Amino acid sequence: MTSLLSDLNPQQLEAITLPHQSVLVLAGAGSGKTRVLTTRIAYLIQSGQVSPSGILAVTFTNKAAKEMLTRITAMLPINPRGMWIGTFHGLCHRMLRSHYQDAGLPQAFQILDSADQLALIKRILKDLSADDKKFPPRQVQWFINNAKESGLRAAYVTIDDVFSRHMLEFYQAYELQCHKVSAVDFAELLLRSYELLSRNEILCQHYRERFNHILVDEFQDTNPLQYKWLKLLSGTGTKEAAAVFAVGDDDQSIYAFRGAYSGNMKDFERDFGITKIIKLEQNYRSHGNILDAANALIENNSERLGKNLWTAEGRGEPLRVYNAPNDFDEAAFIVEEVKTLHAEGIALSEIALLYRSNAQSRVFEHSLFNAAIPYRVYGGMRFFDRQEIKHALAYLRLIANLDDDGALLRVINFPTRGIGARSVEQLQEDAKVQGGSLWAAALLKCDGEVSLPQESHKSLKGVAKFVFLIMTMRQSCGELALPQIVECMLIHSELLTHYAKERESSERLENLNELINAATSFVHEAGNDSLAEFLAHASLEAGEHQVGSDRDALQLMTVHAAKGLEFHTVFLSGLEEGLFPHENSLNESNGIAEERRLMYVAMTRARRRLYLSFTQSRMLHGQTRYNIASRFLDEIPQTCLKWMQAAPRTSFRYSNSTNPISTSASSIQLRSSNSSRGGWKIGQSVMHAKFGTGVIINCEGCGSDARVQVNFDQAGMKWLSLEYAKLSTV
Ligand code: ATP
Ligand code: MG
Numbered sequence: 001m002t003s004l005l006s007d008l009n010p011q012q013l014e015a016i017t018l019p020h021q022s023v024l025v026l027a028g029a030g031s032g033k034t035r036v037l038t039t040r041i042a043y044l045i046q047s048g049q050v051s052p053s054g055i056l057a058v059t060f061t062n063k064a065a066k067e068m069l070t071r072i073t074a075m076l077p078i079n080p081r082g083m084w085i086g087t088f089h090g091l092c093h094r095m096l097r098s099h100y101q102d103a104g105l106p107q108a109f110q111i112l113d114s115a116d117q118l119a120l121i122k123r124i125l126k127d128l129s130a131d132d133k134k135f136p137p138r139q140v141q142w143f144i145n146n147a148k149e150s151g152l153r154a155a156y157v158t159i160d161d162v163f164s165r166h167m168l169e170f171y172q173a174y175e176l177q178c179h180k181v182s183a184v185d186f187a188e189l190l191l192r193s194y195e196l197l198s199r200n201e202i203l204c205q206h207y208r209e210r211f212n213h214i215l216v217d218e219f220q221d222t223n224p225l226q227y228k229w230l231k232l233l234s235g236t237g238t239k240e241a242a243a244v245f246a247v248g249d250d251d252q253s254i255y256a257f258r259g260a261y262s263g264n265m266k267d268f269e270r271d272f273g274i275t276k277i278i279k280l281e282q283n284y285r286s287h288g289n290i291l292d293a294a295n296a297l298i299e300n301n302s303e304r305l306g307k308n309l310w311t312a313e314g315r316g317e318p319l320r321v322y323n324a325p326n327d328f329d330e331a332a333f334i335v336e337e338v339k340t341l342h343a344e345g346i347a348l349s350e351i352a353l354l355y356r357s358n359a360q361s362r363v364f365e366h367s368l369f370n371a372a373i374p375y376r377v378y379g380g381m382r383f384f385d386r387q388e389i390k391h392a393l394a395y396l397r398l399i400a401n402l403d404d405d406g407a408l409l410r411v412i413n414f415p416t417r418g419i420g421a422r423s424v425e426q427l428q429e430d431a432k433v434q435g436g437s438l439w440a441a442a443l444l445k446c447d448g449e450v451s452l453p454q455e456s457h458k459s460l461k462g463v464a465k466f467v468f469l470i471m472t473m474r475q476s477c478g479e480l481a482l483p484q485i486v487e488c489m490l491i492h493s494e495l496l497t498h499y500a501k502e503r504e505s506s507e508r509l510e511n512l513n514e515l516i517n518a519a520t521s522f523v524h525e526a527g528n529d530s531l532a533e534f535l536a537h538a539s540l541e542a543g544e545h546q547v548g549s550d551r552d553a554l555q556l557m558t559v560h561a562a563k564g565l566e567f568h569t570v571f572l573s574g575l576e577e578g579l580f581p582h583e584n585s586l587n588e589s590n591g592i593a594e595e596r597r598l599m600y601v602a603m604t605r606a607r608r609r610l611y612l613s614f615t616q617s618r619m620l621h622g623q624t625r626y627n628i629a630s631r632f633l634d635e636i637p638q639t640c641l642k643w644m645q646a647a648p649r650t651s652f653r654y655s656n657s658t659n660p661i662s663t664s665a666s667s668i669q670l671r672s673s674n675s676s677r678g679g680w681k682i683g684q685s686v687m688h689a690k691f692g693t694g695v696i697i698n699c700e701g702c703g704s705d706a707r708v709q710v711n712f713d714q715a716g717m718k719w720l721s722l723e724y725a726k727l728s729t730v
Helices: 010-017 033-046 062-075 088-098 114-127 137-149 162-180 186-199 201-210 224-234 264-271 288-298 327-343 358-370 387-400 405-411 421-434 438-447 457-477 482-492 495-500 506-526 531-543 583-587 591-603
Strands: 023-027 055-059 084-087 110-112 183-185 213-216 243-248 277-280 319-326 351-355 375-377 554-558 567-572 606-620 623-626 641-643 685-688 692-700 707-712 716-721
Touching: 010 033, 010 277, 023 033, 023 264, 033 055, 033 062, 033 213, 033 243, 055 062, 055 088, 062 084, 084 088, 088 186, 088 224, 114 137, 114 162, 114 183, 137 162, 137 186, 137 224, 162 183, 183 186, 186 201, 186 224, 201 224, 213 224, 224 264, 243 264, 288 319, 288 591, 288 606, 319 327, 327 351, 327 358, 327 567, 327 606, 351 358, 358 375, 358 506, 358 554, 387 405, 387 457, 387 482, 387 495, 387 506, 387 531, 405 438, 421 438, 421 457, 438 457, 457 482, 482 495, 482 506, 482 531, 495 506, 506 531, 506 606, 567 591, 583 591, 685 707
Parallel strands: 023 243, 023 277, 055 084, 055 213, 110 183, 213 243, 319 606, 319 641, 351 554, 351 567, 375 554, 567 606
Antiparallel strands: 606 623, 685 692, 692 707, 707 716
């Protein structure tokens, strides 16, 4: 017992050893909340106050749940089976499996993940002959999940216009279909478990008696239905009520956009009769400069419950700030620093590279791949594995090779053009009989040379449409350069318009536009304009350097996915207005405050070293954007910062000779207009023998590697190698 309780500060000790009562531990990042929660579980069991089966502990990710279990079993040699430790979804699933009959489910009910759910919704919309332009399936999915997360069955949804009447109709059809095929989606797990407990008093009583102690990590991010579920299960107000031990940090509430409601903390105090709020104020994670910087930043938020964090550690190193000319240079800088740290003995798994938006990972993945640094991407798919990118690549594959059956199957009905599954099967049979490719079979079908009486007219029209589309696309791409081929494909395939109609589509659109950038850099890197080689490069990057979880690897993730974790070193990239804070947050009330909390979460992941980087220009949405440094950089005291001057690096793609280095806050300004290469300057008017006149808008590299991006009056945007382009001044 003493070993369990050693090395704890008085507040931590108090929280861990509190008698049976509900309590709120409100504390900042790295103050030991998760440690206190896991130690309390071990303590309660070891002191005989509860058996493992009397424990229910809940957190937000599978990774965090696993970590919790590991920490407990390291403290206590017990069989962890009896304890219920997991995510809300995981625990509700466990409950429904045990009581499937009472929950009105067959024993073999299946779980629909988000992609399965979407596919089902699409089928339903089709069956109802709903116009998917008017009612994008993702929007229908969002409507259904949102209703469920608010605890609303279709029968209780109120409608106030024609649009929502249709949505409701889809919701009803979806409920019916799920019932028919015994399928349960994620939101349903929670709702059904809640309904089961509220309907079945005996069962509810059983669980209330069983779970004496309920412990919740990251409480600030619970949504209203999760909160109601906790309230019901704990039986607050009754005499057999469980003790609910909730730990949270209002400064780390980062899921408001997904319906989480940090006001739950206030409700919790009221509903659970909290008489004791324990505050932990000592941070054990980070060195002084990191903590001071994070504290200073978060003070700019006004609606805070307020707390002070201090550390007994020294000040440690200052935060290292790097102002990169562009995103490639930022990646190259990080790669070099990672190499140095690794050579100094820091494990790669102790280094995290964080970004605000998933689309940023591509440039990093590319540079890491080239530098042969193993890495893992968490909480998001690798760039070339993402659904929208796979669809786009499938179109490109068809442009390169009409007989690529896999690619054809992926996009023949995506975006939907009325080709049903049966028609696709028929096509596959035809191809088998004819001994040719699916494309050849499709051509024959359109020519009317194969009569298919059972084929629906609509499907046939769809196939003809597809054949025509691919032919037009190939023709239009003709002699275009690789990036323009990608662009042309995105437009013709209607992938852009398709995704643009979806709710929450901005990330997919960003990724699609990022594919144009990928092609541009490929041409530059490989000195090769071949579509086939680009496609080979994409599949190579998608597969080859995927590292196993047991291998030491650099950790790449979004800031959201980093919640609760800690690393020796953290690289926080893309600190630019519009990116972090994200542009979407600018129009939302409290949007900036939520972004600032996200920034606070990101900074406080670092134990010893924190890098902050931003770029003067970045390729985003298919265009070069000139950036202003994030306002969050201005909110950090200069005394905590050290401005980095990049060491000369042979592996750099771009020279950083114009990188502004300064120790004053006012230096966080754009200087890209001063960038020069061999006398060429941004903003300068130039003349090219073939493309005519234009203005230089970007410069990169030096020596024989130097190139400029010119916006030509007639020919548009072009990247040109200075060595070969023979530009003259105007
Ligand atoms: P977050 O808000 O980021 O989730 P947290 O409050 O949950 O942070 P923990 O992850 O529990 O913090 O702890 C942060 C680090 O401090 C861990 O490495 C933990 O082992 C360490 N720590 C916590 N309490 C102590 C202590 N009393 N003595 C030494 N180290 C401690
Ligand atoms: Mg924690």
